[in-house]
Amino acid sequence: MGSATIFFWLQLPNVTKSYRTALTITGIVTLIATYHYIRIFNSWSEAFVVASKDGGDYEVKLTGAPFNDGYRYVDWLLTVPLLLIELILVMKLPQEETVSLSWKLGLASALMVALGYPGEIQEDLSVRWFWWCLSMIPFCYVVFTLAVGLAESTSKQPSPAAASLVSAARYLTVLSWCTYPFVYMVKSVGLAGPAATMYEQVGYSIADVMAKAVFGVLIWAIASEKSAVEESGKLLPN
Amino acid sequence: MGSATIFFWLQLPNVTKSYRTALTITGIVTLIATYHYIRIFNSWSEAFVVASKDGGDYEVKLTGAPFNDGYRYVDWLLTVPLLLIELILVMKLPQEETVSLSWKLGLASALMVALGYPGEIQEDLSVRWFWWCLSMIPFCYVVFTLAVGLAESTSKQPSPAAASLVSAARYLTVLSWCTYPFVYMVKSVGLAGPAATMYEQVGYSIADVMAKAVFGVLIWAIASEKSAVEESGKLLPN
Numbered sequence: 001m002g003s004a005t006i007f008f009w010l011q012l013p014n015v016t017k018s019y020r021t022a023l024t025i026t027g028i029v030t031l032i033a034t035y036h037y038i039r040i041f042n043s044w045s046e047a048f049v050v051a052s053k054d055g056g057d058y059e060v061k062l063t064g065a066p067f068n069d070g071y072r073y074v075d076w077l078l079t080v081p082l083l084l085i086e087l088i089l090v091m092k093l094p095q096e097e098t099v100s101l102s103w104k105l106g107l108a109s110a111l112m113v114a115l116g117y118p119g120e121i122q123e124d125l126s127v128r129w130f131w132w133c134l135s136m137i138p139f140c141y142v143v144f145t146l147a148v149g150l151a152e153s154t155s156k157q158p159s160p161a162a163a164s165l166v167s168a169a170r171y172l173t174v175l176s177w178c179t180y181p182f183v184y185m186v187k188s189v190g191l192a193g194p195a196a197t198m199y200e201q202v203g204y205s206i207a208d209v210m211a212k213a214v215f216g217v218l219i220w221a222i223a224s225e226k227s228a229v230e231e232s233g234k235l236l237p238n
Numbered sequence: 239m240g241s242a243t244i245f246f247w248l249q250l251p252n253v254t255k256s257y258r259t260a261l262t263i264t265g266i267v268t269l270i271a272t273y274h275y276i277r278i279f280n281s282w283s284e285a286f287v288v289a290s291k292d293g294g295d296y297e298v299k300l301t302g303a304p305f306n307d308g309y310r311y312v313d314w315l316l317t318v319p320l321l322l323i324e325l326i327l328v329m330k331l332p333q334e335e336t337v338s339l340s341w342k343l344g345l346a347s348a349l350m351v352a353l354g355y356p357g358e359i360q361e362d363l364s365v366r367w368f369w370w371c372l373s374m375i376p377f378c379y380v381v382f383t384l385a386v387g388l389a390e391s392t393s394k395q396p397s398p399a400a401a402s403l404v405s406a407a408r409y410l411t412v413l414s415w416c417t418y419p420f421v422y423m424v425k426s427v428g429l430a431g432p433a434a435t436m437y438e439q440v441g442y443s444i445a446d447v448m449a450k451a452v453f454g455v456l457i458w459a460i461a462s463e464k465s466a467v468e469e470s471g472k473l474l475p476n
Contacts, residue, residue, distance in 0.1 A: 009248070017252060024248045028241045035240075064289045066296050078241075 002034040004213040011220055016230055019223035022089035026216040029079045029086065033212050036075035043068045044201075060194070067197075069120065072204060076113040079212065081106035084142070087169055090222045093153055105142055112138040116184065128188040136181060143177060146170050158229045165225060169218040172210065179207040240272040242451040249458055254468050257461035260327035264454040267317045267324065271450050274313035281306045282439075298432070305435070307358065310442060314351040317450065319344035322380070325407055328460045331391055343380055350376040354422065366426040374419060381415060384408050396467045400460060407456040410448065417445040 008027035012020055047067035052058045084105040088098055112135050119131025150170055157163040183203035187196050246265035250258050285305035290296045322343040326336055350373050357369025388408055395401035421441035425434050 012248070020252060021249070024245055028245055031244070032241055062290075064291070066288055066290070 001030045001037060001209075001213060004030040004216055005034060008216055008220060011224075014227070015220075015223040016227040018092060018230070019090060019227060022086045022219060023223055025082050025086045025089065026219045029082050030212050030216060032079050032082075033075060033208060036071045039071045040069075043071065070117070073113060073117045073120065077110055080109040080113055083173070083211065083215065084109055086216075086219050087146075087173065090169075090219050090226075091150070091153055091157070091166060092226070097153075101145075105145060108138040108141050112142065119188075120184065125188055125190065128184075132181065132184055132188060139177070139181065143174050147174055158226060158233075162222060162225045162229065165218060165222045169215060169222060172215050172218060176207055176210040176215065179203065179210075183207065239268045239275060239447075239451060242268040242454055243272060246454055246458055249462075252465070253458075253461040254465040256330060256468070257328060257465060260324045260457060261461055263320050263324040263327070264457045267320050268450050268454060270317050270320075271313055271446060274309045277309045278307075281309065308355070311351060311355045311358065315348055318347040318351055321411070321449065321453065322347055324454075324457055325384075325411065328407075328457050328464075329388070329391055329395070329404060330464070335391075339383075343383060346376040346380050350380065357426075358422065363426055363428065370419065370422060370426060377415070377419065381412050385412050396464060400463045400467065403456060403460045403463060407453060407460060410453050410456060414445050414448040414453065417441065417448075421445065 005027045008023050008030070012023055015023060043065075044067055046065045047063060049061050049063050050058055051061070085102045088101050088105070093101070115131055115135040115138070117131075119128045119135070122128050122131070147170065154163055154166045154170065157166050183200055186200050186203065191199070243265040246261050246268070250261055253261060281303075282305055284303045285301060286298055287301050288296055288298050323340045326339050326343070331339070353369055353373040353376070355369075357366045357373070360366050360369070385408065392401055392404045392408065395404050421438055424438050424441065429437070
């Protein structure tokens with residue numbers, strides 16, 4: 001995540017001014033994730049201790065300190081709206097549409113994260129499902145807007161390469177996002193204990209790398225391609 | 239707060255020279271806040287310990303180390319005058335007015351913070367109210383100047399978009415500032431113990447994000463809009 005940040009920011013001079021805000025925000029998303037993954041790492045290390053008794057097999061034990069998964073939700077509350085805004089900015093829609101889409105998708109996605117948290121920290125399965133269902137309402141709205149609502153704007157991109165990259169970014173968002181509700185369900189279907197916690201952490205971490213770093217590389221590729229198209233346009237004799 | 243700092247500073251080349259000082263200070267405010275929030279985080283972690291005995295329910299206990307809320311007041315003493323100065327700078331008033339307003343609002347707001355602290359660290363409710371009242375005198379002066387005194391200058395902004403953004407920044411300041419005296423009152427109305435401390439910390443933190451990071455985004459939007467207006471003005475044939 002930290003390396004992705006440095007890559008995006010070092011690429012800033014290589015894109016035209018129109019795409020620098022999008023690329024700046026792309027780097028901020030992975031920076032915020034870097035910070036929270038360090039906090040998650042520390043919290044994990046404080047919650048579990050691995051040791052062997054008398055040189056025998058290693059055992060994992062609880063230290064008594066809690067593993068705080070709240071860091072993920074604070075991270076998502078900040079990064080998920082920013083991720084959607086970076087996609088909207090790189091599409092370079094008319095200004096009015098940019099502002100209204102940023103507000104709508106930004107607020108809906110923040111609401112989605114906020115509604116997920118009360119269920120995540122519950123042991124009671126029916127309460128977990130209740131918050132999962134509530135959170136899925138803004139989730140479906142955002143995914144539907146990305147998959148269907150932005151299809152027309154995609155076709156207006158300045159080159160076929162740019163259009164297919166924007167399509168890829170939209171579908172990567174939809175696919176990587178769909179991972180989260182399934183990982184959330186790991187504990188809701190009755191799995192519990194260390195194995196469930198491990199599947200959940202591995203699942204969320206893979207989804208985060210796809211949705212932030214890999215998605216960010218696509219945003220950079222779109223910004224590069226569109227910058228090249230704009231610059232070659234300026235050099236034409238007409 | 240840290241991400242906001244980086245965003246503002248990476249945007250420096252995208253605004254004209256007239257607005258770079260305002261944008262630099264905007265980033266300094268969120269940087270100072272980043273530093274103090276790390277200190278607050280560490281002080282909080284040292285004051286409370288969360289642990290479960292024998293794998294049972296988690297309990298929060300006092301460690302005996304004090305939670306030092308003084309960091310907030312040192313932060314505000316530095317950032318609050320700077321926040322007002324960044325707003326005055328981005329308005330691009332005549333130089334004389336800029337200097338005199340910066341002194342008046344800067345000193346009044348520093349006095350407001352300094353008068354609040356003796357009450358904040360008091361248990362005695364009547365002493366808390368005494369300092370609250372004293373602190374409200376410079377508070378009212380600053381809020382009145384922002385709400386009424388700057389109305390005329392707002393109408394002189396170079397484009398309707400810039401004028402409405404400046405209005406939004408002035409009102410966000412007034413609204414987010416009004417949160418602080420109410421949060422301060424949480425303990426003055428007799429609430430005490432862990433719940434009161436938690437409400438106070440959550441309240442101050444939300445107000446800080448609004449008054450520093452979100453307000454900073456508005457300052458950047460004003461600087462961008464006015465830079466675009468100035469640059470398009472230069473390209474006109476007349």
